[in-house]
Amino acid sequence: MSAQPSIHPAQVIAGKVHAAHLTDTTRAGVARFVETHGFPPGLAVIQVGENPASTIYVRNKVRKTEAVGMRSVAHHLPASISQAALLDIIARLNADPSVHGILVQLPLPAHISRDAVLDAIAPEKDVDGFHVANAGKLAVGRRDGLIPCTPMGCLILLKSVRKNLAGLHAVVIGASNIVGRPMASLLLAEGCTVVVTHLKTRNVAEETRRADIVVVAAGHAGLVRGDWIRPGALVIDVGISRIETPQGTRIAGDVAFDEVAPHAGAITPVPGGVGPMTIACLLHNTLRAAQSAQAGKQKGSPP
Numbered sequence: 001m002s003a004q005p006s007i008h009p010a011q012v013i014a015g016k017v018h019a020a021h022l023t024d025t026t027r028a029g030v031a032r033f034v035e036t037h038g039f040p041p042g043l044a045v046i047q048v049g050e051n052p053a054s055t056i057y058v059r060n061k062v063r064k065t066e067a068v069g070m071r072s073v074a075h076h077l078p079a080s081i082s083q084a085a086l087l088d089i090i091a092r093l094n095a096d097p098s099v100h101g102i103l104v105q106l107p108l109p110a111h112i113s114r115d116a117v118l119d120a121i122a123p124e125k126d127v128d129g130f131h132v133a134n135a136g137k138l139a140v141g142r143r144d145g146l147i148p149c150t151p152m153g154c155l156i157l158l159k160s161v162r163k164n165l166a167g168l169h170a171v172v173i174g175a176s177n178i179v180g181r182p183m184a185s186l187l188l189a190e191g192c193t194v195v196v197t198h199l200k201t202r203n204v205a206e207e208t209r210r211a212d213i214v215v216v217a218a219g220h221a222g223l224v225r226g227d228w229i230r231p232g233a234l235v236i237d238v239g240i241s242r243i244e245t246p247q248g249t250r251i252a253g254d255v256a257f258d259e260v261a262p263h264a265g266a267i268t269p270v271p272g273g274v275g276p277m278t279i280a281c282l283l284h285n286t287l288r289a290a291q292s293a294q295a296g297k298q299k300g301s302p303p
């Protein structure tokens, strides 16, 4: 009998199921919070302009925030709003004790500085984890900051298939502040050897072929091909692109799923993989921010 190549279909990681579990845990935590303090955690969501994808994500965030028993405050602002007026709204939310989390949906219109807006959010209310203070804490290995939701979701999914990631070789494709860089910091904190590839990397496939873990956040549909992946590797696909096909629009990830799945040990699908974890982690961060705010008050209150 001739030897057959050892091809085992990958475990498909059900992000939706993991997101539902995390959301259940948050819902229970919110109930305990309300019982203890007599009011719910509050999340303010700011959307600027009419980006259709943002409208869907914001609507989902509001719905899911309320579904776990938290209070949601939505601000939908015109695309023409000035940066100063937006900063003013953020300042008011920073000062509002009933608001524990604040997020500004990205992308922002071109006339507004993303960094100026994100850094205006009080770091302890920055439930996206994008403020430079939270990014800095993560980068230096501190655990007391708020962690960006998508990379946190990726890590939870990775650990659902392999508890101990120490010593593994991880390759992150994409160096954005929202996914790639914080993902690299989280993997480093888990004990991985981490390579971050980006637009200027000469041969990305050469890097991924060595990897036990590949996290792809490139925004380039189907970038990662079957022969980029070493047998048994864990593959996390953060990409979401809308592709026009003769059958209509379809959502595609950055990984050519049908080619990669036969080689991978485990792989996330798109849709239904990382995406649902992003909002579940946002709710988790909001509860955590509310708990920290209350603990801070108790510490600071007179005996």
Ligand SMILES: Nc1nc2c(c(=O)[nH]1)N[C@@H](CN(C=O)c1ccc(C(=O)N[C@@H](CCC(=O)O)C(=O)O)cc1)CN2
Pocket (backbone or CB within 6 Å): 057, 103, 104, 105, 106, 107, 128, 149, 150, 240, 251, 270, 271, 272, 273, 274, 275, 276, 277, 278, 279
């Ligand atoms: N302030 C922020 N802005 C943006 C973030 C963010 O975390 N904070 N991330 C993305 C958008 N995003 C949440 O805001 C987000 C993207 C995708 C999903 C999701 O569940 N995707 C589904 C597919 C849904 C579809 O498009 O049809 C999936 O992958 O299964 C949730 C949240 C950019 N902006």
Ligand SMILES: [Mg+2]
Pocket (backbone or CB within 6 Å): 007, 008, 009, 010, 011, 232, 262, 263, 264, 265, 266
């Ligand atoms: Mg396999």
